[in-house]
Amino acid sequence: MTDEDIRIGVFVCHCGTNIGGVLDVPSLAEYAKTLPHVTYSADNLYTCSEVGLTEIKENIEEHKLNRVIVASCSPRTHEPLFRAICQEAGLNPYLFEMVNIRDQDSWVHMKEPEKGTYKAMDLIRMSVHKAALLEPLERIKVSVIPSAIVIGGGIAGLTATLNLGNQGFEVSLIEKENELGGLLRSLHKVYPSNEEASKLLESIDLIESHKKIKVYKSSVIEKVDGFIGNYKVSVKQSKKIIEIDAGVIIIATGAIPLSPDGYYGYNRKNIISQMDLENVLKNDQISANNVTMILCVGCRNEERKYCSNICCMTAMKNAMLILEKNSNAHITILFQDIQASGTTYESYYRKAREMGILFIKYSPEKPPVIKKGVVKVYSDLLNQEIEIPQDLVVLSTPLIANEDSDKLAKMLKVPLEENNFFLEAHVKLRPVDFATDGIFVCGSAHWPADVAESTSQANAAASRASRILWKDTLEVEGSTAEVIEELCIGCEACIRICPYKAITKDEETDTAIVNRVVCKGCGLCGASCPKKAIIIHHFTGDQIRAEILAYGGEV
Amino acid sequence: MVIGAGIAGIQASLDLAERGIKVELIEKKACIGGRMAQLDKTFPTNDCSICILAPKLAECSRHPNITLRTLSEVQNVEGTAGNFTVKILTHARYVKEDACINCGLCVEKCPMRVDDEFDMHLRKRRAIFIDYVQGVPAIMSIDKEKCLWFTKSACRLCEKACEREAIDFEQEDKEIELNVASIIAAIGYDVFNPKSIVSLGYERFPNVVTSLEFERLICASGPLGGHLIRPFDKKEPKKLAFINCVGSRDIKNNPYCSSCCCMYTTKEGMIAYEHDNEIQTSIFYIDLRAGGKGFRKYIQRGNEDYAIDYVKGKVAKILQDEQKNPIVVYEDMDTFEVKELQFDLVILATSMIPSKDAVKLSEILGIKLDEFNFFKGMTYHPQKSSKEGIFLCGACREPMDIPNSVVDASGAAAKAAEIVMRV
Numbered sequence A: 001m002t003d004e005d006i007r008i009g010v011f012v013c014h015c016g017t018n019i020g021g022v023l024d025v026p027s028l029a030e031y032a033k034t035l036p037h038v039t040y041s042a043d044n045l046y047t048c049s050e051v052g053l054t055e056i057k058e059n060i061e062e063h064k065l066n067r068v069i070v071a072s073c074s075p076r077t078h079e080p081l082f083r084a085i086c087q088e089a090g091l092n093p094y095l096f097e098m099v100n101i102r103d104q105d106s107w108v109h110m111k112e113p114e115k116g117t118y119k120a121m122d123l124i125r126m127s128v129h130k131a132a133l134l135e136p137l138e139r140i141k142v143s144v145i146p147s148a149i150v151i152g153g154g155i156a157g158l159t160a161t162l163n164l165g166n167q168g169f170e171v172s173l174i175e176k177e178n179e180l181g182g183l184l185r186s187l188h189k190v191y192p193s194n195e196e197a198s199k200l201l202e203s204i205d206l207i208e209s210h211k212k213i214k215v216y217k218s219s220v221i222e223k224v225d226g227f228i229g230n231y232k233v234s235v236k237q238s239k240k241i242i243e244i245d246a247g248v249i250i251i252a253t254g255a256i257p258l259s260p261d262g263y264y265g266y267n268r269k270n271i272i273s274q275m276d277l278e279n280v281l282k283n284d285q286i287s288a289n290n291v292t293m294i295l296c297v298g299c300r301n302e303e304r305k306y307c308s309n310i311c312c313m314t315a316m317k318n319a320m321l322i323l324e325k326n327s328n329a330h331i332t333i334l335f336q337d338i339q340a341s342g343t344t345y346e347s348y349y350r351k352a353r354e355m356g357i358l359f360i361k362y363s364p365e366k367p368p369v370i371k372k373g374v375v376k377v378y379s380d381l382l383n384q385e386i387e388i389p390q391d392l393v394v395l396s397t398p399l400i401a402n403e404d405s406d407k408l409a410k411m412l413k414v415p416l417e418e419n420n421f422f423l424e425a426h427v428k429l430r431p432v433d434f435a436t437d438g439i440f441v442c443g444s445a446h447w448p449a450d451v452a453e454s455t456s457q458a459n460a461a462a463s464r465a466s467r468i469l470w471k472d473t474l475e476v477e478g479s480t481a482e483v484i485e486e487l488c489i490g491c492e493a494c495i496r497i498c499p500y501k502a503i504t505k506d507e508e509t510d511t512a513i514v515n516r517v518v519c520k521g522c523g524l525c526g527a528s529c530p531k532k533a534i535i536i537h538h539f540t541g542d543q544i545r546a547e548i549l550a551y552g553g554e555v
Numbered sequence B: 001m002v003i004g005a006g007i008a009g010i011q012a013s014l015d016l017a018e019r020g021i022k023v024e025l026i027e028k029k030a031c032i033g034g035r036m037a038q039l040d041k042t043f044p045t046n047d048c049s050i051c052i053l054a055p056k057l058a059e060c061s062r063h064p065n066i067t068l069r070t071l072s073e074v075q076n077v078e079g080t081a082g083n084f085t086v087k088i089l090t091h092a093r094y095v096k097e098d099a100c101i102n103c104g105l106c107v108e109k110c111p112m113r114v115d116d117e118f119d120m121h122l123r124k125r126r127a128i129f130i131d132y133v134q135g136v137p138a139i140m141s142i143d144k145e146k147c148l149w150f151t152k153s154a155c156r157l158c159e160k161a162c163e164r165e166a167i168d169f170e171q172e173d174k175e176i177e178l179n180v181a182s183i184i185a186a187i188g189y190d191v192f193n194p195k196s197i198v199s200l201g202y203e204r205f206p207n208v209v210t211s212l213e214f215e216r217l218i219c220a221s222g223p224l225g226g227h228l229i230r231p232f233d234k235k236e237p238k239k240l241a242f243i244n245c246v247g248s249r250d251i252k253n254n255p256y257c258s259s260c261c262c263m264y265t266t267k268e269g270m271i272a273y274e275h276d277n278e279i280q281t282s283i284f285y286i287d288l289r290a291g292g293k294g295f296r297k298y299i300q301r302g303n304e305d306y307a308i309d310y311v312k313g314k315v316a317k318i319l320q321d322e323q324k325n326p327i328v329v330y331e332d333m334d335t336f337e338v339k340e341l342q343f344d345l346v347i348l349a350t351s352m353i354p355s356k357d358a359v360k361l362s363e364i365l366g367i368k369l370d371e372f373n374f375f376k377g378m379t380y381h382p383q384k385s386s387k388e389g390i391f392l393c394g395a396c397r398e399p400m401d402i403p404n405s406v407v408d409a410s411g412a413a414a415k416a417a418e419i420v421m422r423v
Helices: A025-033 A050-062 A075-088 A102-106 A113-131 A155-166 A182-186 A197-201 A203-208 A274-282 A311-325 A342-354 A405-412 A451-469 A493-497 A524-528 A541-552 B007-018 B034-038 B049-062 B105-109 B148-152 B157-161 B211-218 B261-275 B295-305 B358-365 B402-422
Strands: A008-013 A038-044 A067-072 A096-100 A140-143 A147-151 A170-174 A213-216 A219-227 A230-237 A240-246 A248-251 A255-257 A271-273 A290-294 A330-335 A358-361 A369-371 A374-379 A384-389 A392-395 A399-401 A439-441 A473-476 A481-483 A503-506 A511-514 A534-536 B023-026 B066-069 B072-080 B083-090 B174-180 B183-185 B189-191 B208-210 B239-246 B280-285 B308-312 B315-320 B326-331 B338-342 B345-350 B352-354 B390-392
Touching (some): A008 A025, A008 A113, A025 A038, A025 A067, A025 A113, A038 A050, A050 B049, A067 A075, A067 A113, A075 B049, A147 A155, A147 A451, A155 A182, A155 A197, A155 A203, A155 A213, A155 A451, A155 B402, A170 A219, A182 A255, A203 A213, A219 A240, A230 A248, A248 A405, A248 A451, A271 A274, A274 A311, A274 A392, A290 A311, A290 A384, A439 A451, A481 A511, A493 A503, A493 A524, B007 B023, B007 B049, B007 B066, B007 B402, B023 B072, B034 B049, B049 B066, B072 B358, B105 B157, B183 B358, B183 B402, B211 B261, B239 B261, B239 B326, B261 B295, B280 B326, B326 B345, B390 B402
Parallel strands (some): A008 A038, A008 A067, A147 A170, A147 A248, A170 A213, A248 A439, A290 A330, A330 A358, B023 B066, B208 B345, B239 B280
Antiparallel strands (some): A140 A473, A230 A240, A255 A399, A374 A384, A481 A534, B072 B083, B083 B174, B189 B352, B315 B326
């Protein structure tokens, strides 16, 4: 394409008043018209609305645009949509550029609108110069192995496995213990219907006899290779290594209850944990008359700031079960905030109070003190210290991340949050996805979750996974790195720096090769290559240089 | 078939469509988007709500596997899992869908001024209108109840204004029959009207508003253009009080917990502070329910970085002084004194209540309700209704926030896909 053939369309978005209330949007659209190659320019109230999108399509056709720029919000949320619109109008989606004049301009320069408008001019000018150099790219097609690996055979893993199996996909369920069931196996009954925990594991039989499902017990993940649609996983089962291929992977590795060692004189005798109590109840060995439960032991503190979400309900459940055995028992629950959200749980909380369970709020600054035969606690409500007789103290500790989360996260190349729970792609709208395609998370591996939450997330993860599994092939991002073989000296700097392990060495030619399906186009390799032998498509050296020069006003 | 096109219904539809399954998406309103479209920002990321929703709205209308039926209601359902026959009534829009380009010329000419439901009655709209600016589908509709032509046989100014001859007063309601394998109900929730709690002064005092009204007041595309002032006297409020659990955890009204309010009042306090660093917020609460991922940290941020004061205690009543400033009367849990604090604006975090359509739809679908009239899900598989092949997601089964609605929606989609694959 010669220079004269480049026809750029610029659409500047008001985003209601988000941008339009600060920047002078109409004059930005006017300004764009003065820039090289810009054939058409306009402002829209909301470029992402149906009206705005139609306008883009119509103008691509009418003005024979072959580059489109939208100056609006964040490409993180909107680039896929605008690219798709370009494609619908017959334009290669990589001939689209986005300028963020909202998050990086109108929002931060709310109080200096004039300077903000000048900044937007700079940003748009830079983008126009880059756009002129854009090249069409092809998305890469990859085949999909129509089967899933689910890691973890607790209630979340079981539910996800069964759903995918019932949808007709092959599933390999990997469990590190020698039995399926996870944490539920250690529990007596579960809230809110106080059902036997074992009843909820009845799906195990269905799974073990399901013709689409294969269960690997006493097995751990050793190695993960590959990418969306084509994962190769090595599973270690006692001494042998089994290779399993799968299109997607679901993480359902759960969490573990923190041991209260070191808190409140925990001794497993008259000061026990809720998990210990489950066992006592299961074996019908409860004899105490005065029971005090202390919530938030080992959490909501400096070390673990979070609330573990399920402990209030668990404590209430066990308190109710004690009362069922011994209606004369006095049970006191010392809490900070009662977590009983929604309809059923709030009713459960009310029922617990009606049954005579006493709830006393304590503050972490004045924690309870256990003395012989009594618990002393400062009650916020009564504004004084009170003494509660006790012959059993039960400590509620949080669920904490599995110790091997870190190892698994590294193998799967997915992130963890600060407490080592798996970190999803978007807290709000992609709660069970990862930024890495083809991997999903559910249950307590994501955040402490009870049975209902775990099964909900498990089905959600199965749904997200099934979107990939039913396809024969899928398309992945085309803006990736490419090594120019002739320039590469085989120094391996790129191989070492690549966070996605997308680069390997071709032993024959002694040069690096990029697996374009795994590559995320982050650019680290390109920046670290001493010979400039790596092109980052869509962010090439020429394109970025053009932007920088356009900013300096020298072009 | 998915009933209801809020975030839950949209997510369920998109998951199924991307799974290769055809979806009929039924929405009662003229535009999809539901409650999430009305919110300003969303916790705990403080992402702009419509900004993250808009791409999904567009996807819904563009996806070849989704048939969007707005202004539509389910009339009747027969059959069993794998084979339901559904009757749908689609109300006339009085605007030709293929001709209208949402240019707004008709709106300018319409002489009617009607309370705008989307903006919580804080602004007026016309009788020909679109629910909200980014609404999908981006087509006008005529409010038959309010239009002068339908009420007084006069006017038709919109028809003259329209350059595309898109106005069609002759359109009629249409009934169609659909055959579907599975049904997902995602009709969302309504908001409790706190007028019935007289002591809180709602509607008696101009500076007592609800949380959803506050979302519109503070929203950049809302009636104030994002500049927070008291609607009553245009004064910039500096002291805000949020009252949690209004109508919730209250046996006289709704005994249950609405589950989102602790978090969204914190968010609203944060956004207010971002608008004006002089704003001080007090949140009156019973328990701070922040068990979700990152929620505790969010509350801490609210307290440390956004000058939000969390006050434990149930508010007894609200009074107002001569300048119409609300005065919150509450019991201080530290000193046990009854205290009075004056604020510039009080925001009531009102309960999420079952949709007014819930009872009727439960009868049509033949599914059970719980004691509060939310759709009843199975205890440990909450997306399953009492009837095979019919699933539930989002706040129509229990008050819940957006991430949980999204999880619920994908979960319901997975269960529906099982039924479809069995057929």
